[in-house]
Amino acid sequence: MAAAVAGEESGEQQRLDYKLLKALQRGDKRTVESFFPQEASTAIDLRGADNNNVIDDGAGRGSSRGVTKGGNSALHIAADFGHIELAELICSRDISLLEGRNATLETPLHCAARAGADQIIEFFISKAHQLGVVEAVLRATDQEGKTALHVAAEEGRVAAATKLMSELPGLAAIVDDNGVSPLYAAVLSKSLEIVQILIGSRSEASYAGPNGQTALHAAAIIESQAACIMDSWRSWVTLLMQRCRRRIWESDLGRTARPAWAVPVHPKAQVLQWGQARL
Structure with a gap:
């Protein structure tokens, strides 16, 4: 067809x-x-x-x-x-x-x-x-390289993401033309449920984001901008860290090459610094 x-x-x-x-x-x-x-x-x-x-x-x-x-x-x-x-x-x-x-x-x-x-x-x-x-x-994929899973993640559509992932877990590894993974999109949409679905899948989810950023960077940055949801976001960041603790220090997550204007310190250090600043 x-x-x-x-x-x-x-x-x-x-x-x-x-x-x-x-x-x-x-x-x-x-x-x-x-x-x-x-x-x-x-x-x-x-x-x-x-x-x-x-x-x-x-x-x-x-x-x-x-x-x-x-x-x-x-x-x-x-x-x-x-x-x-x-x-x-x-x-x-x-x-x-x-x-x-x-x-x-x-x-x-x-x-x-x-x-x-x-x-x-x-x-x-x-x-x-x-x-x-x-x-x-x-x-x-659409003209930006997004799959239906990317769309579901962007919109925070949990049931849709669940159906797609249950059928083809490998969708979580697909990165669009802007370097965005479904996991990164899910973090930006503040959908903890979809984040859990993606990192808990039997397939290795990509953590990639645009300009060398990752889903962990996105979670930390959003937390820093919204003190009122600090507890919620802290749990999200912790969840990401627990799932990928061995990958945090690897090139595709913790040390991804990024431009000079991007956050220069390790994402784990950022989260700790922001958390301490609010205590």
Whole structure:
């Protein structure tokens, strides 16, 4: 199945029907079903797809296989709004949309992760298994190199991150184009639950962050800027230290090369200094 920007067939751009768009947003299954009749159940090849047209108003009739201005297909929208019944319906009519990309190269799985729609994530994984493309679907990255796990971590979507990690723990080791790991993103989103999921996985999670920083640096820096959550953040930093105590002094965590403007001392020393300053 080709992974391409959804919505264009035979070199012609198509827009998503406006009435369908609104029905997808509000979760109107009856209306959506009228755009995806059972007899039209086919797997449409989306190869060669490119950019997309705008849906500005209700003038004219668009296509059920078209896209919005942002390149989102009907499946992207159903996932973005967390409508599991609509996602199931659309996939039953056109499963090729599962690997479709929008203008920023996000798949419907990225949208489901952002929405925290864990039921949709579980459904997508199930369909991907049936098609033999589960690894490709889970490892798919957007234009910034982010996987669905990165998105879930950024948004603090615990249930979504749990589903993704239980299926493919290796996702925790993927770093995006900016050098950010899911763990670093989870620390910035202040999601202790996701931090615990990632560092407690059976796969070795990356601690990487941008500009030579790490998840431990991020935790310490945020703690220094928010005294009111000191106790909470101290427990997070302690958790990170306990999990990676043997790696703190290794190059990829404690001594990662970083520019001169970055914090110059060892992260463990920083945490101790900040803690002592508040006593």
